[in-house]
Amino acid sequence: MHYGADYNPEQWPEETWPEDVARMREAGVTMVSLGIFAWSRIQPREGEFDFDWLDRVIDLLHEGGIAVDLATATASPPPWATAAYPEMLPQDEDGATYWPGSRQQFAPSSPVYRRLAGELVTAIAERYANHPAIVMWHVNNEYGCHLNADYSDAARDAFRRWLADRYGDIRSLNDAWGTDFWSQRYQSFDEVFPPRKAPYSRNPGQELDFRRFTSDMLLECYLMEREIIRAAGATQPITTNFMGAFKPADYAHWVRHLDLVSDDCYPDPNDPESFRAAAFQRDLARSLKPEVPWILMEQATNALNWRPTNAPKAPGQMAALSAQAIGRGADGVLFFQWRQSRAGSEKFHSAMLPHAGTETRTWREAVALGEALAALPELPAGTRDSRVALVFDWENWWAVEASDHPQNALDYVAVIQRWYRALHRRHVQVDLVPASRVGDGYDVAIAPLLYLVRETDAAALTSFVERGGHLLVGPFSDVVDELDRFRDGGFATQLGPLCGIRIEDFGALVPVDAAPGVPGERTAPVAGDG
Amino acid sequence: MHYGADYNPEQWPEETWPEDVARMREAGVTMVSLGIFAWSRIQPREGEFDFDWLDRVIDLLHEGGIAVDLATATASPPPWATAAYPEMLPQDEDGATYWPGSRQQFAPSSPVYRRLAGELVTAIAERYANHPAIVMWHVNNEYGCHLNADYSDAARDAFRRWLADRYGDIRSLNDAWGTDFWSQRYQSFDEVFPPRKAPYSRNPGQELDFRRFTSDMLLECYLMEREIIRAAGATQPITTNFMGAFKPADYAHWVRHLDLVSDDCYPDPNDPESFRAAAFQRDLARSLKPEVPWILMEQATNALNWRPTNAPKAPGQMAALSAQAIGRGADGVLFFQWRQSRAGSEKFHSAMLPHAGTETRTWREAVALGEALAALPELPAGTRDSRVALVFDWENWWAVEASDHPQNALDYVAVIQRWYRALHRRHVQVDLVPASRVGDGYDVAIAPLLYLVRETDAAALTSFVERGGHLLVGPFSDVVDELDRFRDGGFATQLGPLCGIRIEDFGALVPVDAAPGVPGERTAPVAGDG
Amino acid sequence: MHYGADYNPEQWPEETWPEDVARMREAGVTMVSLGIFAWSRIQPREGEFDFDWLDRVIDLLHEGGIAVDLATATASPPPWATAAYPEMLPQDEDGATYWPGSRQQFAPSSPVYRRLAGELVTAIAERYANHPAIVMWHVNNEYGCHLNADYSDAARDAFRRWLADRYGDIRSLNDAWGTDFWSQRYQSFDEVFPPRKAPYSRNPGQELDFRRFTSDMLLECYLMEREIIRAAGATQPITTNFMGAFKPADYAHWVRHLDLVSDDCYPDPNDPESFRAAAFQRDLARSLKPEVPWILMEQATNALNWRPTNAPKAPGQMAALSAQAIGRGADGVLFFQWRQSRAGSEKFHSAMLPHAGTETRTWREAVALGEALAALPELPAGTRDSRVALVFDWENWWAVEASDHPQNALDYVAVIQRWYRALHRRHVQVDLVPASRVGDGYDVAIAPLLYLVRETDAAALTSFVERGGHLLVGPFSDVVDELDRFRDGGFATQLGPLCGIRIEDFGALVPVDAAPGVPGERTAPVAGDG
Structure with a gap:
């Protein structure tokens, strides 16, 4: 069971580091993620690397018994890079450039960015591949x-x-x-x-392929780094941190290239239902x-900095979410x-060791959780005992939320989560x-919004039903093929016979939150929520 | 009585075309608008035209007794054109370019666009001017x-x-x-x-002239095409499809150059009052x-695709709106x-022949309307029996909705339509x-928001009253001349004596929809709505 | 006691000017601000000045006994300037240019703008420095x-x-x-x-310094003009018109360079509480x-033009606000x-002499006020008898409203004004x-939102308390140093001992205007409003 945090020693004078390690031991920290935003310190200018300080940090951690999840540091290119190669800066659909001064100021498809990132990762991986502190x-x-x-010329x-x-x-393509x-x-x-700014609605096939492309460009960046790390002889597991149901990256496609999934999750302490969304994640x-x-x-x-209003976590809330x-299935x-x-955009973001020091509730809760985790017995390996499969599919997400539909306010995740919450309230475990992964082992499969149906999807669901599974298909399903085109022969050509239905046409109800004066029906006879 | 639809055979394999014609006959179709978005098929690259397929479509329609309203196909330039001549792309007031991938990606004042459009129309007109299928x-x-x-350099x-x-x-000009x-x-x-993006409020004269210019640039495109068609010897009526009360184009000025008015109208089926707005249109x-x-x-x-929520038409609603x-006065x-x-931005837009085929309510209603229209007797020619003139004026629309007025939330069409609806409910027919067209033949003229008064307008209204007409002038009228300037001598210099009033100054009431806590008077003593 | 208005004779034929002076005398006008937007008339092209008309206006005013507050006319560069030197145009954070057609189309840091403005001011100052009409x-x-x-390359x-x-x-800097x-x-x-458009939240130090820089660039423009005027031998007081609590310019820093403060103030006649905000200003x-x-x-x-809805002032409201x-302390x-x-963006903005002439309430009220002012006895010189200091600080304003705080919806001025209003209702005079200016002479000092505390601030407040003053410090105070960084040793390091408190962490309540369904606490135990 890993316990720890992102560790950014470059923000602090070297005198602080030994105290950091001592406090980490006090809190029961077992592993830290190191160097995520250290590019500008590791490589102060092109062709020049400074690893001395990082050597010292890693050795210090290792001596203190703290394992290292070593970052490749490519998340925020240093100012010298973007100043020298402005063509690596991304642009929005209006052609406006995203400038430095924040983070993530790189076009994922930029050849210059990839070259610079590759050179950095090569240097890091060759230096630390065999360091005993590095476990991930x-x-x-x-x-x-x-x-x-990104809509820049590099993306074009x-x-x-x-x-x-x-x-x-x-x-x-035509x-x-x-x-x-x-x-x-x-x-x-x-x-x-x-699909840059255009006079009107853009081609849905172009939009859908651009989403695939965007996910693939980010994945190519990951794969390039992964290959460099492996080529350097590193044998530790490799990951990149996901963000739950994150629309731009098709994690279901990415995951085959990760040794393990790691996930970032920030439920709103002010929302009494946010623990359900956290459970979903x-x-x-x-x-x-x-x-x-x-x-x-x-x-x-504890509290965050980036919501309009950032409430603190209630006492015990952090421990409860950790236990969840x-x-x-989390192993860390x-x-x-x-x-x-002390400075920067996230100085109000809470941490394990607060700015006000150890005489704080936050520190006490961090220490207490470390103790609790250390006292855990060996947990059983992950079991696969869900009897219910809830279909969640990135390409459907992209296609459903494209424009020019009968109902243009559909929120794919909200619909899926309504089903999830209904099951969660009834303590039903779901995958x-x-x-395509619906099959033996499930009693029930629910496909709330399966707008885009590939032939392999249809085959898997048909086989599931033929072998005794119960399949529940929601509205606006089986409408298009994987290119967002209607199929010959009308709608519901893939699942219609299975469900015993024929679809003539689509018509949208008015949104349930329409203003009182707006005419139209408010609810469909069957709602997805429980 | 014309009955039919836009026909886009280029989206379908040629085998489909004979079935199309057969189904058209089944539905009572008499005319189709052909080739509106066929530029990229008619002219696959600069200097090269492919009319073979279009010849075959037109002949097939002609053999089937379906008349053709032939489009000039200039509405959406093909990708080769905008790739070769990016200077023809329009820009918004912030300087952001409108890129291809949708439609209408051309700057109306662009010399390149006009040259390319002219070459296309010349080729089409010369080929089909005398084809017996072409009736419009x-x-x-x-x-x-x-x-x-458009704010591009071409526009500049x-x-x-x-x-x-x-x-x-x-x-x-100064x-x-x-x-x-x-x-x-x-x-x-x-x-x-x-009037590109500026630090603050822009010169109202510049804004008003830019609106005139914008309307004129579009009109110049139309006139260029019209002249080419006539120069090719075509004698059929020429039109371009209007969109009702469409702010950017002063149709009252355009209409002298159209042989007949054609109009596109999409009332919201979900709004029980939208039939009144349709009647207005x-x-x-x-x-x-x-x-x-x-x-x-x-x-x-039936249903559309581009509203946030697109409800289907109720059974019979389409027929009722057609009868309206x-x-x-419609003749088609x-x-x-x-x-x-099957693909593209409007695949969810209903059509005469739905994707689900002929076993659909939509098809049955289309066929039934075709039968009903065919059974109509010869209708009387348009009569001019309205006794009420409601003044609607594009330049007033532009001037009233400019900035820096006592009341900056005025919606010109909404004000006019409030008067229209009051009369419509009382079954009063209005023009x-x-x-300037108020004159003999009317008993009553209503000018709800005649902010901008030309001397010819004043003369017409004065003459109307002097000859016994009843004139009702609404608030915020007779304020400026045709250049949006106050006239010497105060306000209401043109109609004030006629109305027996003098205006000292203007003051806005708070909006009627102001939040409850906002102080101020909520209603004027006399409201325009009925 | 000065009484008068901006006077823009260039908008009117010369025949009008004598009537203007006669009417000014009728209204009791003693001084006018002349030439604020006259650059394009004074300098019709680069290197060419036309002062003849301005000579005649000034002489005419002088003969009529009307003093002149002479403008430097640099507020709106003429079209020839921006056409010849487009690099002087400002840009927004997305890189979009602010074009001419309005006013203030100059980048304050542009060398070209400063050169042109300097040449204009030199010509004006040398010509009129000793004219007896000029009093300011x-x-x-x-x-x-x-x-x-401004984010242009000039600003960069x-x-x-x-x-x-x-x-x-x-x-x-790092x-x-x-x-x-x-x-x-x-x-x-x-x-x-x-800090141009960036992928995410920008560096707070960069943001804060950019605000300082923006204020300083404007101030440099002012200082350049001031020096030119003094170098020409002018001895009259020099000012530039402020706009109350105006965020971009740190007037508390500017004011040392002004001989007197002048202020523009436009309370909303429709808001019954706006007289309190006016009193604050x-x-x-x-x-x-x-x-x-x-x-x-x-x-x-009377009425304005730039609010969404511009109500007229009630009878007597203008006189009451003038008396306020x-x-x-106003001396004019x-x-x-x-x-x-008659034309332009502000033709609906009321004036002393309305478009409808002298048979108007507006004119009568302007005349009446002139008479009342003329009848005033000599007023006592300003006294400094406020016993309460309310801390208002531009750098705090900038820092508090930066992003990434526990509560990101804080409105600095609204918070200060809540305290001000509570005191205003109780007829308590405050400074x-x-x-740093809190000291002897005050009984009570209130620092509602002193987030950023300089060491000099802490010293002044500490000394104030030690000498018997009562200090009230509001929440979210004493958090950062003047670079928006947490200080070593936790929070409240400067005022904490004085107040007898220690701060462990920050947590935001939900906004008081959160929707009813949103969970969380609605009010803090102690609210700042009275």
Whole structure:
């Protein structure tokens, strides 16, 4: 059972470090994530690396018995990099540049960024691959969390290559996207752009492929780093921290390349129902790669800084949420961060060691949790005893929340979570899986919004039912193929016979939260919530 | 009586076309609008035209007895055009470019766009001017519907030329715009810009002229195409589809150049009062050119895709709205579109032939309407029996909704429609006309918001009253001249003597929807609504 | 006691000017602010000045006994300037340019703007420094009112120079901003940018310094003009018009460079509590430079144009607000503007002489006020008899409203004004001062939101208490140093011992206006409002 936090010693004078290690031992810390934002300290300028300080930190931790989850430090390029290579800066759909001064200021598809990141990771991996303190690798940080998409020229060029790889010839792309609608037929991949600002609604096929591309570009960054680490001879498990149901990255696709899932989770202490959303997130982390445990890589000891109003956690609330994670399969509980910062954007973000020191409730609770975790017996290996599969699928999320639908206010996660909450209230354990993973071992499968149905999805669900499984399919399901196109022969061509229904057309009810004066029906006969 | 739809055969394999024609005959279709978004198919690259497929479609329709309203296909330039000539892309007031991937991605004043559009229309017109299937020409499509204004450098250059034409010398422009306010005095037309993003409120004269310019640039595109069609020897009526009370284009000015008015109308099925707004739109189409019938060029058979929530039409609602159009002078009822698309932004937009086929309520209602229309007797020619003129004026719309007024939340159309609805509920037929068309034939004229009064307007209204007409003038009327300047001698200089009033100053009541805690008077003694 | 208005004779034919002077005398006008937006008339093109018309206006005023507050006319550069030097245009944080067509279209740090402004002011000052009509100089106009910040390349270059001046070496800047957080460590000032659009929350030190820089750039413009005027031999007092509690400019810092404070104030006639906010603004103007009187440089006789809804002033309301200003130390009452404009953005803004002429309530009230002021006896010189100091501090304002706080919806001025209103209702006279000015002469000092405490602030407050003063400190005080960094040793290190408290951590209550369904506590035990 790992216990610890992100550790950012570069923010503090070296005199502080021994005290840090002593306090970590006091709190029962077993592992820290080190160096996540240390690029500008490790590489003060291009071609020059400074590892002395990092050597000393790692040795100090190792001597203190604290294991290291070593970061690749590529999450925030240093000012010298973006000043020298402004073409690596991302842009929004209006063409506005995201400048330095915050973090994550890189276009994931930028060749320059990838070269610089690769050089950094090579240097780090070659130096520390065999250090006995290193027990895990932490690639980058929360890929894509602030930049849900990049529309720069780097993205444009990469998107064209990605499309050429996917479709081979432009005729196939035209067919896939239905470009005869609105005179969008392309003659060459060089005519295609990311879905930048346009006069009106953009091609849904282009939008869906751009989401796939965006997820893939981030994944390519991860894979490049992973390969460098392995090439350097490192044998420790490699991960990157997920953020639960995070729309831009198709974690269900990524997860095959992670040795273990790690997840960051920040429920709102002010919302008495947020523990259910946290449980949903734990179950997603657990379901993504059920054969190995997962780690709660980041949570807060107490209050945050980035919500409009940041309430403190109630006494015991942090321990309860930690226990929830362990109960749902977590093999580690870590925080952002070890020592509260004195400056910068997150100085009001709580930490294990608060700015006000150890005479604080936060510190006492951190120490108490460390003791409790240390006292835990060996927990049983993860079991796979969920009898209910709740279908959760990133490509459906993307397609459902595209524009130009009968109901354009659909919130995919909210719909899935309504089903999840109903089951959670009844203490029913569920797995959150794509349709293709519905099969033996489940009694019931629920597919609340399976708008996009691949043939493999249909085959898995059909087989499940034929072998005695109970399948519940929600409205607006089985509408399009994997390219967001209607199939020949009408709607519900894949699951309709299985369900015994035929669909003639779609019509939206008015939203349940419509203003009182707005006419229309308020509720459907059957609601998804419990 | 025309009956039909937009027909986009390029979205379907050629095998589908004969079935289309057969089904059209089954539904009683008499005419289709063809090729509106076919540019990328007709001209796959610059200098190369492919008319073979279009020849076959037109011949097939002609053989099937379906008349053709042939589009000029200029509404959505193909990707090769915008890739080769990015300077033809429009920009918003912040300088952000509107990229391809949707439709209408052209700057109306762009010389390149006009050259390319001209070449396309020339090729189409020369080929089909004398084809017996062609009974009407459909220029472009919904001019300006997504791009209410363009601030690109193409627009900048054209705006300067337009101003030089209008004012002759820069001194006149300075006088017209009152540029001595805030040190805006120009020395040359080359110093003038479109009203792009600015630190604060922009010159109202510049804003008003930019609206005139924007309408004129779109009109110039239309006129260029019209002249090419006529030059090719075509004798069929030429139109472009209007969108009711559409702010960017002064249809009252445009209409002299259209052989007949055609109008697109999409009332919200969920709004029980939307039939009144639809009636308003019919009456506007009818009033714009009362000497000829108009055509309902686009409506939906059932649900749409672009509202936040798109309810289906109730059974019979489509027929009722169609009958409303015919009752208010329409000589044709058409839909967007014939066959529901399988892909693209409007695949959920209903059509005559739904994706689910002919076993659908939508198809049955389309067939039933076709039968009903075919059974209609010859209708009487349009009569001009309205006794009430309700003044509706685009330049007033633009001026009233400019900034820096006593009341800055005025919605011009909402005010006019409140008067319209009061009359509609009382079954009073009204014409919607500019003030200059108020004259003999009316008993009553209502000018609810005649903020901007031209001398010709004042003369027409004065003459109307002097000859016994009853004139009702609403508040915030007779305030400025046609350049949005106060006239010498105070307010109400044109209609004040007629009305027996003098206006000392303006003061706004608080909005009627102000929050309960906000002080101020909630209602004026006399409200415009009935 | 000055009485008058902005006078913009360039908007009117010369025949109007003698009538203007006659009417001014009728209204009791003693002084007008002249030429604020006359740049394009004074300098029709680069290198060419036209002072003839201005000579005639000034002579005419002088002959009529009307004194002149002469403007430097730099507030709105003429079109020729921005057309020739587009690099002087400001940009927003997204890189979008602010174009001409409004006013204030200049980047304050632009070398070209400063050169052109300097040449203009030199010409004006040299010509009129000794003219007997000139009794005051009006530099620019409402510095920064529409452009709260500029992110252009001119700003970028100036910001780097400003930072190099402030910090000397880049190591000091890194320490000040805590750039080891998120890998922001700079190697040189040339890598620093203004806080332009970024992926996420920006460095708080960078933000705070950018606010200081923005205020300083505006101040540098003022100082340049002031020096030119003095260098020309002018001896009249020099001012620039403030706008009360205006966030972008630290008036408490500026005021040492003004001979007298002048203030523009536009309370909303529709808000029955706006007279309290007006009183707050009067007291701020009075407190900024208590040793000299201040002038109400702009108010409205009646309605405005720029609020969503612009109500007229009630009869007598203008006189009451004028009396309020005089009662709180004003030595003059002026309006924007003398004669209501016929065109331009502010034609609906009321003036002393309305568009409808002298047969208006507005004119009668303006005349009556002039008579009342003329009948006033000599008023006593300003006394300093406030017993209560309410701490108001621009850098605190900036720091408190930065992002990433426990409560991110804090409105600094609203909090201060709640305290002010409670005292105002009880008829308690207060001074609004920075903490460093709290001292002898006050019985009570209130520091509602002293988040940022400089050592000099702490020293002043400590000394005040030690000498018997009563100090009331509100929540979220004494949190950071002047660089927005936590101090060593926890929170409340400066005032904690004085107050007898220790602060362990911060937690936000939910906003009091949270929706009913949102959980959390609604009120703190002690509210700041009275």
